[in-house]
Amino acid sequence: MYNAEFREGxxxxxxxxxxxxxxxxxxxxxxxxxxxxxxxxxKRNGSPSSDTRRIVRQRWCSVLRGESVRRRRGH
Incomplete structure (x- = not known):
């Protein structure tokens, strides 16, 4: 019913x-x-490692910090 790309996403x-x-x-x-x-x-077949999740979280926090700085600057 759902294609592989949708499930993986x-x-x-x-x-x-x-x-x-x-x-x-x-x-x-x-x-x-x-x-x-x-x-x-x-998870049984091998999921993203904790390092990958950590990197994703760090990047996401970076994006959020950047948005916060832009808002404070009035952009």
Whole structure:
């Protein structure tokens, strides 16, 4: 029903953002149980390492800090 690219993207969102599966599932229009099974399968088959998640979080924090600085400067 869902293609591989969609499933991988959904799993990536959960892994990289740390958002709860039910929240991500609702936004994507997928049953939470379905997304949970995709995430579980990805973990069994090898998911992004903790280093990858750390790097993603660092980059995201950098982006947010940059936006905050731009707002304070009035841009």
């Amino acid at each position: 959904a799993v990536r969102i959960v892994a990289e953002t740390g958002k709860p599966i039910p929240e991500v599932a609702e936004k994507l229009g997928v049953h939470p149980g379905t997304l949970h099974s995709w995430v579980s399968r990805a």
